[in-house]
Amino acid sequence: MIEPPIPEIQDEQNSQTVIAPEIVTEGQSPPDVADVLIVGAGASGAAVAWRLAQAGFSVVCLEQGRWINPALYPTKDRNWEILGRHEWNWDPNKRGRPEDYPVNDSESAITPLMFAAVGGSTIHWTAHAPRLHPSDFRVKSLDGVADDWPFTYEDLEPYYDLNDLMMGCSGISGDPAGPPRSPRPMPPVPLGEDGKRMAAAFERLDWHWWPSDNYINSVAYQGRDACNYCGPVGFGCTRKAKSSTDVTYWPEAIRLGAVVKTHARVSEITVGSDGRATGANYFDRDGAIQHQAARSVVVAGNGVGTPRLLLMSKSDAHPNGLVNSSGLVGKNLMFHPYSITSGLIPDLSETWKGPMGNILMCQEFYETDSRRDFVRGYAYQLNRGTGPLATALGGPHEPVQWGARHHEDFAERFGHIVTMAGIGEDLPEEHNTVTLDKQLTDGNGLPAPKVTYTLSDNSRRLMDHSVKMATRVLEEAGATRVMANPLLRAGGWHLMGTARMGDDPERSVVNQWCQAHDADNIFIVDGSVFVTAGAVNPTPTLQAIALRAADYIAHERDDLKG
Amino acid sequence: MPTSDRQITHTDRVLLARVMDLIIPSDGDFPGAGGLELAKDLERASQRYGRLRSGLLSVLDALSLDIASRIEGGFAALDEERQIASLKTVEADLPDQFAVFVELIYETYYTDDRVHSRIGWAGRPPQPEGFDLEPWDPSILETARKREPFWRGAS
Ligand SMILES: Cc1cc2nc3c(=O)[nH]c(=O)nc-3n(C[C@H](O)[C@H](O)[C@H](O)COP(=O)(O)OP(=O)(O)OC[C@H]3O[C@@H](n4cnc5c(N)ncnc54)[C@H](O)[C@@H]3O)c2cc1C
Ligand code: SF4
Numbered sequence: 001m002i003e004p005p006i007p008e009i010q011d012e013q014n015s016q017t018v019i020a021p022e023i024v025t026e027g028q029s030p031p032d033v034a035d036v037l038i039v040g041a042g043a044s045g046a047a048v049a050w051r052l053a054q055a056g057f058s059v060v061c062l063e064q065g066r067w068i069n070p071a072l073y074p075t076k077d078r079n080w081e082i083l084g085r086h087e088w089n090w091d092p093n094k095r096g097r098p099e100d101y102p103v104n105d106s107e108s109a110i111t112p113l114m115f116a117a118v119g120g121s122t123i124h125w126t127a128h129a130p131r132l133h134p135s136d137f138r139v140k141s142l143d144g145v146a147d148d149w150p151f152t153y154e155d156l157e158p159y160y161d162l163n164d165l166m167m168g169c170s171g172i173s174g175d176p177a178g179p180p181r182s183p184r185p186m187p188p189v190p191l192g193e194d195g196k197r198m199a200a201a202f203e204r205l206d207w208h209w210w211p212s213d214n215y216i217n218s219v220a221y222q223g224r225d226a227c228n229y230c231g232p233v234g235f236g237c238t239r240k241a242k243s244s245t246d247v248t249y250w251p252e253a254i255r256l257g258a259v260v261k262t263h264a265r266v267s268e269i270t271v272g273s274d275g276r277a278t279g280a281n282y283f284d285r286d287g288a289i290q291h292q293a294a295r296s297v298v299v300a301g302n303g304v305g306t307p308r309l310l311l312m313s314k315s316d317a318h319p320n321g322l323v324n325s326s327g328l329v330g331k332n333l334m335f336h337p338y339s340i341t342s343g344l345i346p347d348l349s350e351t352w353k354g355p356m357g358n359i360l361m362c363q364e365f366y367e368t369d370s371r372r373d374f375v376r377g378y379a380y381q382l383n384r385g386t387g388p389l390a391t392a393l394g395g396p397h398e399p400v401q402w403g404a405r406h407h408e409d410f411a412e413r414f415g416h417i418v419t420m421a422g423i424g425e426d427l428p429e430e431h432n433t434v435t436l437d438k439q440l441t442d443g444n445g446l447p448a449p450k451v452t453y454t455l456s457d458n459s460r461r462l463m464d465h466s467v468k469m470a471t472r473v474l475e476e477a478g479a480t481r482v483m484a485n486p487l488l489r490a491g492g493w494h495l496m497g498t499a500r501m502g503d504d505p506e507r508s509v510v511n512q513w514c515q516a517h518d519a520d521n522i523f524i525v526d527g528s529v530f531v532t533a534g535a536v537n538p539t540p541t542l543q544a545i546a547l548r549a550a551d552y553i554a555h556e557r558d559d560l561k562g
Numbered sequence: 563m564p565t566s567d568r569q570i571t572h573t574d575r576v577l578l579a580r581v582m583d584l585i586i587p588s589d590g591d592f593p594g595a596g597g598l599e600l601a602k603d604l605e606r607a608s609q610r611y612g613r614l615r616s617g618l619l620s621v622l623d624a625l626s627l628d629i630a631s632r633i634e635g636g637f638a639a640l641d642e643e644r645q646i647a648s649l650k651t652v653e654a655d656l657p658d659q660f661a662v663f664v665e666l667i668y669e670t671y672y673t674d675d676r677v678h679s680r681i682g683w684a685g686r687p688p689q690p691e692g693f694d695l696e697p698w699d700p701s702i703l704e705t706a707r708k709r710e711p712f713w714r715g716a717s
Contacts, residue, residue, distance in 0.1 A: 075689040082669055086611055134716035142716070153716065172700070176709040190695040196702065203705050210706060211698075218698065228692025238689045353693040367714045388683050389672040393665060402585040402664055403646065414681060 030259045030292065034060040035561050036553070037280055037294030039266045039309060041065070042120015043539050044526040044546040045300030046245035046253065047163065051550035053256035057561060060292055061258065062282050064265035065099040065117035067246065073236030081389035084235045090124055091490060092116070099263070101442035101449070103304065105492075108453040110335045112304050112492035118260055119246035121302065122539070125493070126233045126357035127215040127242050128381055129169055129540045131160055133178055135367060136534035143368045143375050146427050149531045150503050150512035151548075153179065159544035159551075164213075166252075167243040167543070168221045171213035177363040186218045189227060194351045194418045195359040198382055201477035207364040212381070213540075214358040215243035222248075229354045231384065242355075264290075267446055268313045269297050269522070275317035277522045283444045295560045296521040296553070300546070303333065303495025303527040307434040308449040310499065310524075323499075323516035323524075328509055330435055332428035333453055333498050334533040338491040339378075339422035339463040340396035341470035343479025349415045351385035357421070359384065365469060366535055374461040376425040379535045380470065383419040391417070396490075397483040412481060420474060422466030424459055425535040428497050455487060463487055494538050499528035513556075514549035521560065525549050574622050575601055577637055581625065584645060585667050592680055595671045604670040614669075617662025624652045624659075 036052050038045045041063035053059045074083035085094075090113040092100035099116045115124045134153035139146050161182050171184040188211040191199065195211075202209035216233070217226045227241040240247045250260065263285030270278045270291070279293040299306050307330035313322035321329050345351075362380040369377070385391065391414045392400045400409045432453045440448035455463075467484045474482050502508025505517035510529055516522040525546040527538050534541070553560065570578075582604070583596035608615040625637055628648045634640050640648060653660040671677055678685045684693075 073689075076687055078687055079673060080687045082607070082673060085669070133713055135714040138716040142714070172703070174703070174707055176706075176711045176713075178713050179711075187700075188698050190698045191702065192695050199702060199706070208706075208709065208712070211703075228689075229695045230688035230692040232688060350693075354695050387688075388678060388681060389669060392668045392672045399661075399664065399668070402667075404587065406586050407589040410681070 030060045030261065031058045031562070032293060033279075033562060034058050034292065034294040036060075036296050036298055037062065037292055038298045038300055039269070039280060040120060040300035040302065040305065040526070041118040041245070041250065041260055042300060042302060042526070043122050043245055044542050045120070045298070046249035047166070047543045047546040048298050048300065048525055048550045049258045050166070050249045050253040050256070051547055052553060053253045053258040055550075055554035057554070059253070059258040060294070061260045062264040062266050062280060062292060063118055063260060063262050064101075065115070065120075066262045067118045068123060068236070070236065070238050070240050070247065073238050075230060075232055075235055076238055080232070080235065081387050084232065085389075088124075088235050090115075090234065090493075098443050099265075101305075101308075101446070102440055104437045104440050104448055104450040108451040108492075109455045109487065109489065110337065110453055110492040111490045112335070112451055112495055113490070114302055114304065114495070117246070118250060118262060119244040121493075122244040123236055123246070124234055125244070125539065126355070128357050128537045129164075129167070129213045129215045130361060130379070130536040131178060131181075131213075132534040132536060132541050133366065136532060139376065139532050145375055146532045147502065147507075150501055156541070156544050156548065159547040160540055162547055163540055163543045167215040167248050168217055168224070169213055170216055170218035172211055175210040177208050177210060177366065184213065186221055188212075189214055189216055189218045189355060189358055190229075191359055192351075192354045192384070194348055194384060195382060197345065197348060197477050198418060198473070199360060201473050202362055205473060205476055207362055207473065209360050209362045212358050212361050214355070216355055216358055217241040217243075227355060231352050231354065231356055232387065233355045233357065261292075265442070265444055265446070266309060267444065269299070269309065269322055271313075271315050271317050271322070271519070273317065276519050287444065295562065296523065296557070298523045298525055300526045303498050304434050304449050304451065306524060306526055306528045307498040308436065308447075311436050312446060318518065323509055323518040323522055325518050326506055326509055328500060328507070330433050330498050331430045332500055333432040333434055333451065334426040334428055334496040334530065335453065335492045336494045336533055336535065336537075337424045337426055337455055337459050337463055338488040339424070339466045339470070340419060340485045340488050341422065341467050341474065342397060342417050342419040342483045343474030343477065344412050344416045344481040344483075345418055345478045346412075346416055346480055347478060348418065351415055351417055352387060354384055356384045356386070357381060362473075365465070372465060374458045374465065376427065376458075376462070377535055378422050378424040378462055378466045380466070381421045381423060381537075383421050385415055385417040388414065396485045396488050418474065418477070418479070420470035422463060422470060423535050423537070424462045424466065426459055426533045427456065428500070428532060429456060434498050460487075494527065494533070496527040496530035496533050496538060499524045500531050501529040502531065513552040514545065515552070523549055523553070568619055570605055577622060577625060578604070580638060580645070581649065582667055584642070584649060585664060586671050595667055598671070598674065598676065600670045600674060603674070604666060607669055608666055614662060614666045617659045618666055620656055620659035621652055621663040624656055625649070628652060
């Protein structure tokens, strides 16, 4: 993969070295009228930019964040754990960078987590890369709940494969829990002693397990180094061994002519009197309002940022917010509720070694089973131990006790923790919403999103079941103490459903090609379009959907080319 | 309610060193958090992050105002058992601030090199060296591969 020459400059605002946006786009100035204007340079925006630049469209992306030099991630700093809790916190409210918008989550059982930069939330993600199951696209037909998707697993499969190649997938085919997959581009990341121990425990219980598909380099791939098992993947990878889109799709997209404007916060997608998009207004880094004209707009701001922007973009043609004639923009917010069950296994040590969320999966309880008291199911992702400070602070559990028992409690945990993260399928409910907050604003005075979310009874039962089963397998593996958190509050990594897709314009916002029912040149390509959530991490799916939408534009929408 | 602007005084520092030793006591011959003289680092960390500073000041103020210690002539005049009781009272009265206070002490203690070598941490950040793992060995899938596909068809 060819990387553009990206010299480093000093960023006055944050006195950090960054990659200069002006230099990334050297030789290319944004066209006056772009064929395609993308809002958001994260997981989905990057995939669309690459595919459409490859198909000869002029592509401009507006991103409120900046380029981040991978050498500056905190894992090289002796205070890496402190930086990770503050400047690099997963929660934008705690991080509070100027490019972040705050989120009012006071009425949500789960805190949304995200990052603003070229690469979006993949800067922070742990790159666990499973796929939805065929049944996930047919939950109404199979289980009588929610809705079916307007396409099938088979329709998406070639795009999953393409995305696996572009992002770089480590794994191994043959998993009996899902349909056969093409050979993975790289072998699995090693399991480690903790992974092997748990694999044996799963087998004794006759439960499924399989090494995770990960977008982490188990060997050097496309000019990026192999992982050296340093551990805290969620703070950014200094070796570029973790595939964030700033080091995968974007260099290729830029080589093909795409332009990224950073520090560009879109305040409104503009429309003509016919209701079709004409471009976007944005605040530049000096706070001045600019306009970028375009023949089409692709919104890729994530499941919170996208409905926020659509709701901010009211006009005569779209009085309830852009492309919101269904009234469903911002509704049906889904997270994956997470239960966290950790076992302390005395004869394992140094469980902090290896990428933290990327060992193996168990999908024994994935599908609906009429013998259980909930519909749909959950998966487990096996996670590792953490560094000394995170261990002391407890992470998802109570902190290590202060006082007389402190050292004993710490010693029991440190290096001996193995964690089963239960990822539950959240069903869409209209009362779970993203709306515009009436008081809270971002640095440009734009309304912040407000997230309102309650956990359904079905999800609660499902989470309780996941804790019970996790306890069983951890004890089977030799855990002498188990700590359980049936609902992780700071676990809103996955943002879905807030501009859902479907065939019926009254019951959905976009069609199966991610094209808005209300305007044929507006597309939404991020997790907002998910009809249901499945019980696996969503990013390979949302990137595959984005690539499929891009191919629709490339093949069917020559009219958008200047 | 204290503000994050208040200066930390000499009296605060004396109190803090004692309280740090109660939160993370000595372990055999290894000193507690107060004995390691980490109070300066803690103060510096609290200056950087406003949330931590306000937690620190709230707890220090609450401890000096705690009725038991006032009757006895201050926190330092209490015996250890009553000092712990006083801390527990403040923890119950100000749970959020106390949690932040403990967080600040843990942040300072568990990022100290002497503590790292004591607990067996590498004594360096994770990068650039990383760690070692045994290479991937496909034979571990021998049993898992035997299972028949069990995913649910969608048609
Ligand atoms: C800590 C963490 C761990 C995760 N781990 C995993 C994992 O292991 N596996 C997995 O599948 N998923 C994981 N995720 C989720 C994953 O990161 C997201 O699903 C994915 O990045 C979403 O892609 P996106 O394109 O929808 O949005 P994002 O990647 O969030 O990108 C959206 C971009 O849009 C920009 N933007 C928004 N609004 C505006 C505006 N008005 N103007 C300009 N720019 C704007 C934002 O700044 C951002 O850069 C994790 C997330 C986090 C936070
Ligand atoms: S564990 Fe591997 S992928 Fe993760 S940050 Fe470290 S080197 Fe990068």
